[in-house]
Amino acid sequence: MIIILKPQASESDAQEILDKIASLGLKPLYMPGIERTVLGALGDERVLSQLHLDAYPMVDEIKPVLSPYKLVSRELQAHDSVVSIGGVKVGGGNFTVIAGPCSVENQDQLFGVAQMLTQHKIPLLRGGAFKPRTSPYSFQGLGVEGLKLLKAAKAKYNMPVVSEIIDPSDAQLMYDYVDCYQVGARNMQNFRLLEALGKQDKPVLLKRGMSATIEELLLAAEYIINAGNSNVILCERGIRTFETATRNTLDLSSVAYLKEKSHLPVLVDPSHGTGVKFLINPLSRAAVAVGADGIIVEAHLNPKEALSDGHQALTAEDFATLMADIKPFITAAGKSL
């Protein structure tokens, strides 16, 4: 950790901080400059966060040297993690497509989509039972009824299911119905939820928050792993920027960045990431090319009747086009579906 003092800091101001650093077992460094004095602390600087050195009036700025995450880091584990969702492997050389409706609405809708997906050999089914909606007047999901339908679909079509959790107290309940918990963008920093999932042994699909930095996403994953569950899959789903032509700005550089810095698998959600139907195919291709381990997309046999996000749901025909569209790129990437 590097500590830059204000120009008017005295030698005794510096000494007070150096003593603090030494008292924690780190090696203090004193670097008096011409315009500024700079201090350093060598060792595991994470213990320094206890000190709140930035509260010292003579401290101008603190610059950490080490990244604040550990367990998710490729420095800790060099090889790629492969996470199993009900037996389906995510990561490694696989390119995994997870698809299904935004919300589970009824048996016909869900089974219809699942049937369509099996024709394309899609291994994993997604569907929301508990929906976080911006307005209290929007459809909030079927709840437990939706979970039951997901379990039935899984039994019938042999597709493990992914569904969103929005409350830590649902972790136990959902455990019986789903194969993978999804944490949505709005809950990426719902730390109680992350901790609750850290105590489960089923995988967690963790979506990046709308205004979360890549580092914050990794720290959210760190919460889950630190609490005991290392089966974490990251998901880029777009960040909020000034651009209004798209609902979010899908940040594909984050995918390559995450793959470099972390051993965790990384998916891309082009449906929410763009919010524009004609962008889903090109961005899915780009997700393959940038190195993602898969995509998660919304599909609905009759989007006009969908109870949520119908505008970005792919029909059976759209879905067939998407799959044909991405296949050559998956081959180019040296991966397999």
Next chain:
Amino acid sequence: MIIILKPQASESDAQEILDKIASLGLKPLYMPGIERTVLGALGDERVLSQLHLDAYPMVDEIKPVLSPYKLVSRELQAHDSVVSIGGVKVGGGNFTVIAGPCSVENQDQLFGVAQMLTQHKIPLLRGGAFKPRTSPYSFQGLGVEGLKLLKAAKAKYNMPVVSEIIDPSDAQLMYDYVDCYQVGARNMQNFRLLEALGKQDKPVLLKRGMSATIEELLLAAEYIINAGNSNVILCERGIRTFETATRNTLDLSSVAYLKEKSHLPVLVDPSHGTGVKFLINPLSRAAVAVGADGIIVEAHLNPKEALSDGHQALTAEDFATLMADIKPFITAAGKSL
């Protein structure tokens, strides 16, 4: 609601949608243009959200005419709401200062701050017992022990207390200890939490999410009120932008905007809103001038020893300067402390 069709839409595409609109009891409008056809729906367009008209392939864009919130709106209630926190009125002609440490750390720390605040006649004490922290390795708060200290401080100094809630299942527990629930930026769209607080009869201080639009903040408040609790206080605490000189960008235009569109009281948090100590005083003055109903700031008698956010905490001396600094502006605003 205005529905703009794609250039290639036919008259029967338009008719299909017009029929849908009529089927919901709204008045459909057909406006064929030279380059585009535009449709309209007159009436309470909120029922149209059921239709997901944007899932129709020939629909290019949907433009709502009405705002999606109701209960928080000044169109519903023209006069300012005044919310009572343990008998202290927030809103109306008052300018309310809420202060205290970021985290409750121990009795000496909390009582020391409270004592200092009473000398300035500060009516409300804040302090965190459950802390949402970006890293799992940071101090997470004292939990129930912290709540007990807050209750003791309230008893001793006669200051109602405000403390953050991060899990819906804590609502009942906290009810016995605090006078006002604070919902932090990261939980603004934790809808289960909002609903849980909507069932309580104590006020809620709702902070704007880091990337939440003003409309989303109002809809989050709408969740609470819709669930039964109309005692909501809004709080601007800075949004996330590209600027790195400040931790967040304090959006004071949101305060004036909220006061125009909503009847709810609005506070400003200049501590988190800037993250820079020397900015707290000028932004507090600006908060007064822009029309805020108060500020919430962090204070700590010994910031160097603080377990969280020490760098932005005001000392006793800082706090005295702040109060002297804002007083002439409170007078200019025609308000009183």
Next chain:
Amino acid sequence: MIIILKPQASESDAQEILDKIASLGLKPLYMPGIERTVLGALGDERVLSQLHLDAYPMVDEIKPVLSPYKLVSRELQAHDSVVSIGGVKVGGGNFTVIAGPCSVENQDQLFGVAQMLTQHKIPLLRGGAFKPRTSPYSFQGLGVEGLKLLKAAKAKYNMPVVSEIIDPSDAQLMYDYVDCYQVGARNMQNFRLLEALGKQDKPVLLKRGMSATIEELLLAAEYIINAGNSNVILCERGIRTFETATRNTLDLSSVAYLKEKSHLPVLVDPSHGTGVKFLINPLSRAAVAVGADGIIVEAHLNPKEALSDGHQALTAEDFATLMADIKPFITAAGKSL
């Protein structure tokens, strides 16, 4: 154009605006609603911008129906434009790589890079002679001397050259030296520069501004075409967001969006778009997959000695890896180098 009136607007307020609309030869529409009155104007609503209807006190909001750009639009020209830079075609089925140093520094440096590029059959050379630098103390480019070196490199290696223009008064001077003018992000809305280039007959590579919306980029291109020069190539180079792990956030959805809405070729600049060397390859692959017509990258045989942006420049070895990396994806995209 849709005009939403305030709730308190009277019928005569509406009539005043309807008369204005009619006076411009557009068809006015009156849609009285339950909570709000909505007005419409059918016809070429671009003439309405003269009216500034939003200055009417009873107007709450204006919602345009048509996009404000025309000449760049695919509605005007359905087929892809192909732009020739000194005989090298950009757009259509080609994937064009433009490479070279950030700044032209001296003959050895420039010729060395050009030589290396010819080994990879790269058709176009880039290099800055006039550099817009954030600080006045940074290297500002060689100026005319740099242009002369570019012309010499072109003659020797038979590579047409692209170089940045930062002042309209340089348009004539540069005409003799370069085959394509580059307009950098900071000058995307330097309208005098756009107009000056609109009067030339050499192509313009127009980079998206750091905080420019896609619509603003298209309107900037519209300036050039409207002034007489239809040889415009668009370039996504990253937008400014809150993320700090990358220098900018490369918005690949903009590429697909631009390809849908406009007939102009679109390039991607992964060097500036990420500012991080290890991200250049994956984002170049993604650029291919998303549908870009090419990339523009920085190369330098000895980045340690570069006078600008050395950290993101590709060495000879890096460049060979990049080309090997993107080739399978270019094939998958059905394009050819």
Next chain:
Amino acid sequence: MIIILKPQASESDAQEILDKIASLGLKPLYMPGIERTVLGALGDERVLSQLHLDAYPMVDEIKPVLSPYKLVSRELQAHDSVVSIGGVKVGGGNFTVIAGPCSVENQDQLFGVAQMLTQHKIPLLRGGAFKPRTSPYSFQGLGVEGLKLLKAAKAKYNMPVVSEIIDPSDAQLMYDYVDCYQVGARNMQNFRLLEALGKQDKPVLLKRGMSATIEELLLAAEYIINAGNSNVILCERGIRTFETATRNTLDLSSVAYLKEKSHLPVLVDPSHGTGVKFLINPLSRAAVAVGADGIIVEAHLNPKEALSDGHQALTAEDFATLMADIKPFITAAGKSL
């Protein structure tokens, strides 16, 4: 300057960089850590920018210790600069209001506004003759004709005038007509323009770019001063964020930040900064309170007929209300109009 090496960097990698640092006359520092090696360079690190140390493969990150600007810095000049616009002092204890139409349209319009402003003792008149417009189809200003009207208005009403310059080649022409050059947000990094104005002896009102950091604004001012003209006034006019309720997000914390770090006067433009008429008054009050040296606002006697930005222009009545509104806050701030 602090240089953090990658974990795999060897001692000889470090030595190579240390030698480079020493070769420039700076004092090198070697800090081998447990996980990372950190290097330092003491002295005027600005010379290090020549080295592009970030191009060294073993360098992970560079953290500057000193700010990159000098001439604008309060470390160089502790007291406030006061800039004179045609004899009217901006800065110091004054709160200066600059007002006028967005565009000069004709004599009646301009003189009418000027007449109204003199009744409020407004000392400075603004008006655009060259207008940078997003669309080529919008009104682009009267050009020289507009400048002539401004000069006539100045003569008649004894109000020095401020007008925008958009091309360096206009600097000489405009010199004869205006008392202060305005550089708009889109041209904040038009470095040729900044240099051209640095060679003039009339003041420059420099607006912050839409996505410019505070540091970049200060560096833009540094360009002008470095070229010879120290009469620079900074202006906060809102930054581009995700929020759409306002046209921009007025960043008032930047004003307080600029006043702390720089000796230059700082104005606020609440008209463009919000783009919403009902926000102009509260944000003007907040500008006073946060410490701004003045505001620049748009006024038009008949906004319905304005050729640009009519929606945010203040009428005579609005303007009277604004002045009455801000006066008590100017007194509270200890300043005078």
